[in-house]
Structure formats: C-alpha cells, structure tokens
Amino acid sequence: MLKEIILKHLNKELSNQEVELFDLYYETLVSYNEHTNLTRITSRQDADIKHFLDSLLLSKLYPLDQPYRLCDMGAGAGFPSIPLLICYPNLRVVIVESQIKRVNFLLHLKKVLNLDFEVVHERAEVYAQNHLETFDIVTARALGELRLILEFGVPLLKVGGYFIAPKGSKYQEELDQAKEALRKLHMKQISSMEVELPDESGFRMNLLFQKEKHASGYPRPYAVMIKKPL
Numbered sequence: 153m154l155k156e157i158i159l160k161h162l163n164k165e166l167s168n169q170e171v172e173l174f175d176l177y178y179e180t181l182v183s184y185n186e187h188t189n190l191t192r193i194t195s196r197q198d199a200d201i202k203h204f205l206d207s208l209l210l211s212k213l214y215p216l217d218q219p220y221r222l223c224d225m226g227a228g229a230g231f232p233s234i235p236l237l238i239c240y241p242n243l244r245v246v247i248v249e250s251q252i253k254r255v256n257f258l259l260h261l262k263k264v265l266n267l268d269f270e271v272v273h274e275r276a277e278v279y280a281q282n283h284l285e286t287f288d289i290v291t292a293r294a295l296g297e298l299r300l301i302l303e304f305g306v307p308l309l310k311v312g313g314y315f316i317a318p319k320g321s322k323y324q325e326e327l328d329q330a331k332e333a334l335r336k337l338h339m340k341q342i343s344s345m346e347v348e349l350p351d352e353s354g355f356r357m358n359l360l361f362q363k364e365k366h367a368s369g370y371p372r373p374y375a376v377m378i379k380k381p382l
C-alpha cells in the first residue's frame with residue numbers, strides 16, 4: 153500500500169486527504185489510459201512505486217516546503233510534479249508538455265483532483281526562450297539525456313535555483329557527457345541520492361545542481377542542440 157511504501161522510504165506519513173488524492177490520481181490515469189495511451193505502468197503496485205514513490209523521492213534532495221516556482225518539462229501524465237504537488241501544495245507548478253493528448257489529460261486531472269497548477273502546451277526549449285530566469289526549481293523525468301535537458305531547463309532557472317534530474321543506471325555516462333554543458337551553463341553539482349526502488353523496480357540516481365550565474369544565448373534552437381550538443 154502507498155501509505156506504507158511512503159512511510160518506509162520517505163519517513164513521511166501521508167494524510168488521509170493525500171491518500172485520497174493518490175487513489176483518485178491512479179483511477180483517473182488508468183481509466184483515461186484505456187482510450188488514450190499515457191503510460192505502460194497500470195497495476196496499482198507498479199504505479200505506487202514507479203510513479204508515486206519515484207516522484208516523491210525527489211523531495212529528499214531539497215526541502216520543498218516553500219512557495220517555490222517549479223517547472224516540470226515533459227511531465228507526460230504528470231510525473232514527477234503532480235505527486236510532489238499533492239504532498240507540497242505550496243509549490244507553484246508549471247508543466248510544459250509538447251503532446252496535446254497529454255496536455256488534455258493533465259487539464260482533466262487538474263479538474264478531477266482540484267489542484268492548482270498551470271499546463272502549457274509547448275516544447276520546453278521554446279518555452280524557455282521566453283521565460284528566462286523565472287523558476288526556483290526545474291525538473292524533468294525521462295525527457296532526454298542530461299546535457300540536453302540541462303540546455304532546455306537551466307535558462308529557466310533564476311540564479312541560485314536548482315535543477316533536479318532523476319536518472320537511471322547510465323547516470324555516470326550522462327554526467328561525463330554533460331561536463332561541458334554544466335560548465336557553460338554555470339551549474340554546480342550539489343548532491344546526489346542513490347535509490348533501489350522496492351520490488352526490484354529499478355535503480356535511481358537523483359541528481360541536484362545549482363545555478364551560479366546566468367549564461368545568455370541558451371537554449372539554442374533544437375536543431376543546433378542536436379547537431380552540436382554542449
């Protein structure tokens with residue numbers, strides 16, 4: 153059960169209201185998924201671990217108890233930002249998602265859960281060009297390799313803001329490849345947290361970076377980023 157999983161791995165007691173919201177989130181996701189493909193993870197046990205717990209683990213990297221502006225790039229069906237918002241309703245969440253079917257699901261979910269967040273139908277790198285230095289925290293799960301998502305997301309951060317990157321077993325390779333991106337975007341690695349998800353559900357390396365200075369000229373157009381990665 154989610155309550156036990158969260159208590160065990162996050163030492164956090166979910167309130168009845170939070171449990172009800174997660175139940176409703178799960179039901180809404182699974183029933184919408186019957187006509188619109190959003191996720192392959194549909195059993196309750198898998199959703200609890202691979203979606204809800206995995207998202208909430210990010211709260212261990214940095215305290216989220218302030219009204220931070222948080223941007224979740226490519227959130228798909230709402231991960232990791234919606235579980236974080238359920239437990240930290242003080243957050244001011246903006247989701248930037250490029251696929252309309254996922255945007256429509258998120259707007260439906262917003263009504264069903266009666267949560268306050270913004271959904272923008274746009275590519276993250278385009279949104280970033282028009283919203284430089286506006287967020288305290290930027291995150292993205294399964295959106296792309298680290299150096300690419302850093303170029304998408306770091307320009308959105310205020311100086312002093314944090315970039316949170318949940319990564320898998322290839323994290324070291326991605327970190328090595330991202331050296332130049334981290335240098336050019338003035339990002340310093342602050343911490344990392346390694347987690348084995350329960351029930352052999354996979355390995356996680358959650359990475360936390362802080363922005364030291366704003367670098368102008370980023371993000372570059374997508375075609376340039378792909379042709380000449382930082």
Ligand SMILES: C[S@@+](CC[C@H](N)C(=O)[O-])C[C@H]1O[C@@H](n2cnc3c(N)ncnc32)[C@H](O)[C@@H]1O
Pocket residue numbers: 225226227228229230231232248249250251254274275276277292293294295
């Ligand atoms: C693999 S899914 C991951 C979804 C979610 N973050 C998760 O972990 O379950 C990647 C998502 O990013 C979206 N996406 C891909 N490229 C994007 C971009 N440039 N800007 C915004 N969203 C993007 C896709 O539509 C998709 O919903």
